Amino acid sequence: MTEPTTTLDIWNPGWPDPFRPTVNADTDDEYADLVEALREVQEAVTRSRPTPEVAAEVATALRTAARRLRTFEVDEDTQIAGKRWEIPGKGHALAPALHIDTVTDTTVTGRVTVGRFHSGRYAMNGGVTPLIFDEILARLANSAGRPWGRTAYLNVNYRAPAPLHTELTVTAELLGQEGRKRFLRGALHHGDVLVADAEGLWVELKPEQTLNISKDAEGSDR
Numbered sequence: 001m002t003e004p005t006t007t008l009d010i011w012n013p014g015w016p017d018p019f020r021p022t023v024n025a026d027t028d029d030e031y032a033d034l035v036e037a038l039r040e041v042q043e044a045v046t047r048s049r050p051t052p053e054v055a056a057e058v059a060t061a062l063r064t065a066a067r068r069l070r071t072f073e074v075d076e077d078t079q080i081a082g083k084r085w086e087i088p089g090k091g092h093a094l095a096p097a098l099h100i101d102t103v104t105d106t107t108v109t110g111r112v113t114v115g116r117f118h119s120g121r122y123a124m125n126g127g128v129t130p131l132i133f134d135e136i137l138a139r140l141a142n143s144a145g146r147p148w149g150r151t152a153y154l155n156v157n158y159r160a161p162a163p164l165h166t167e168l169t170v171t172a173e174l175l176g177q178e179g180r181k182r183f184l185r186g187a188l189h190h191g192d193v194l195v196a197d198a199e200g201l202w203v204e205l206k207p208e209q210t211l212n213i214s215k216d217a218e219g220s221d222r
């Protein structure tokens with residue numbers, strides 16, 4: 001049976017601004033703690049070489065936790081993960097937790113630290129860098145009352161290995177807008193060393209490009 005299609009109104013002014021008023025929010029609740037615990041598990045699994053017995057024991061414990069949470073499963077519009085703008089990492093454990101420090105209408109600065117879970121080999125994995133840039137640049141592109149736009153391209157230059165367990169600074173800047181096109185640039189620094197930079201294009205969605213989520217569309221919900 002075909003499930004009804006949910007249409008998210010991209011122009012809904014009730015959606016939260018992806019930055020304000022959440023800079024440096026001191027959020028410490030149970031859900032945020034759950035995601036933090038998940039990050040700890042990701043790091044611990046990556047760093048360990050357990051015996052088969054311990055691996056099996058931990059796998060059982062993790063599956064028990066997953067079963068417990070499945071009792072509370074909701075659809076993607078209703079889930080919390082990825083929507084907690086005010087906490088580093090937005091309540092999602094995929095990307096490194098990005099701490100936002102300053103925001104203007106056209107610039108953002110922040111900090112990020114990665115561990116071995118996000119390591120390539122003794123340095124940040126090359127796939128993780130675009131995750132960081134996409135988060136900060138997309139949030140800036142879609143903030144300050146600008147209607148929602150999607151990433152059209154994101155070009156990343158890797159200038160130096162990004163060290164692990166070390167605070168890196170991230171900056172983002174809206175360079176300009178031409179019609180529906182917003183051009184942004186980002187940089188990742190370790191101290192004075194430029195580790196990576198990126199430039200990207202976000203294209204403002206047309207009214208007919210409202211995000212249609214067909215719940216039974218292939219791959220849409222799993």
Ligand SMILES: CCCCCCCCCCCCCC(=O)SCCNC(=O)CCNC(=O)[C@H](O)C(C)(C)COP(=O)(O)OP(=O)(O)OC[C@H]1O[C@@H](n2cnc3c(N)ncnc32)[C@H](O)[C@@H]1OP(=O)(O)O
Pocket residue numbers: 010015016083148149150151152153179180181201203204205206209211
């Ligand atoms: C509570 C909080 C809720 C949070 C939920 C968040 C949901 C948020 C949901 C929303 C956020 C979701 C965020 C994500 O999903 S981001 C996920 C990754 N991105 C995508 O999935 C985007 C996929 N692509 C598209 O949807 C379309 O291609 C877009 C919309 C980007 C443009 O297709 P559209 O048909 O509209 O545009 P157009 O063809 O008329 O072109 C317009 C202009 O742009 C220029 N151009 C286009 N592409 C490129 C390119 N690659 N290089 C250079 N230029 C390019 C083009 O030449 C033209 O320029 P000009 O000729 O006018 O000068």
